Amino acid sequence: MNSSRLLGGASALAAIALLGACTGSPSAAPDTGKTQVVAAIYPYEWLAEQIGGDRVTVEGLLPPGGEAHDLELTPQQVADVTIKGDLILYESHFQAAVDSAVGQGVHGTALDVRTLVQNLDTTESPDGHDTETPTDAHDAAADPHLWLDPTALVTVADAVRDKLTAIDPAGADTYRANTDTVTAALTAVDAEYKAGLASCDRTGFVTSHEAFGYLAQRYGLQQISIRGLDATVEPTAARIAEVQDMAKREGITTIFYETAVSPAVSQAIARDAGLRTDVLDPIEARPTDTARGADYLGVMRANLQSLRTANGCR
Incomplete structure (x- = not known):
């Protein structure tokens, strides 16, 4: 920091x-x-x-x-x-x-x-997936x-x-x-997340920063983060290359970004790989875009829909 x-x-x-x-x-x-x-x-x-x-x-x-x-x-x-x-x-x-x-x-x-x-300590396993300890x-x-x-x-x-x-x-x-x-x-x-993420084509998702460890652990997902826990620290070129490689291996369709952090890196990764972008909100601050939910519950549900779309959930 x-x-x-x-x-x-x-x-x-x-x-x-x-x-x-x-x-x-x-x-x-x-x-x-x-x-x-x-x-x-x-x-x-x-x-x-x-x-x-x-x-x-x-x-x-x-x-x-x-x-x-x-x-x-x-x-x-x-x-x-x-x-x-x-x-x-x-x-x-x-x-x-x-x-x-x-x-x-x-x-x-x-x-x-x-x-x-x-608490969870999010570390990266040898296969490139984030694990929560x-x-x-x-x-x-x-x-x-x-x-x-x-x-x-x-x-x-x-x-x-x-x-x-x-x-x-x-x-x-x-x-x-x-x-x-x-x-x-x-x-x-919680019940909506369990049902909504129970049957999906993939479990991996790429995030702007390492904010979704608890969510990933709870619902059996695999977080691939561009940045670490501090969203203000920019990723290295080596980390960007790693994320691009993991996204290709995992069949990722979407690179997520968040509204409080510049989307430039997420957009560049998506552009280079021919992928789409979408918002996944860590809900640290009160939402300003009420179209994605006016309160905590609304934003959680918007995040669920974004994950379902990105991961081909049925």
Whole structure:
């Protein structure tokens, strides 16, 4: 990751004093009486909204269409994490600026989602296929994109429910009922993926970056990634040649790209090999193209359709 991002949280925190001098406090927003949730990325923002309902206000740190790995926090956002938030939802070793802010200490409760689900270390096997291996929960090399397995997000939902209940006991019944509803929705999407990917001409798929390890493991697919876990690091010429060779061997029809990262490399590989391109969204940020789904569930279903088309599923 870019070293400037490692300093982003600390630099922003140093500016809070100036912000407070100008506004009278680090956070000028009025107290609504609701539980304040701060979510580092969109899937946890969406989950908090679904579970908390009218009893919470949720702030997402990553703007719509943003790239999660590149996130830098404003002084106000650092104050929201350290002072304003009653519940902070984030993943350690994913966004350096968020780690830095949480590391300064928080007034509320910080929930590190990475500790809830067994993480995957995505490595490439000798035959060129990506394999997913469980790792320690704090392994910095582990794939952070656990929300692309909806059953993993069910585990997160239970933890969010429990944390909100501890903060706001009067809302326990609401949080429990809303969690039941969102769990049913996630379970339904999981069933759609299982059925939709059960009978396909191929299982391999080429992605812009290595974000789909959890999805591949859950549904018996093989991820071939152009970039590594950090979507901002450009691939080498050797890696591009490897991907082109694997795509030919596996009978790949489609090179996937994502809207938050330049599609140029994916398009070049597809053009050279005479293949088509399509979007496969890692759903790190709130969607801006609502034609591909207006929320987490909608984008997951759009991704499923893209995979089914690319892999000749019946």
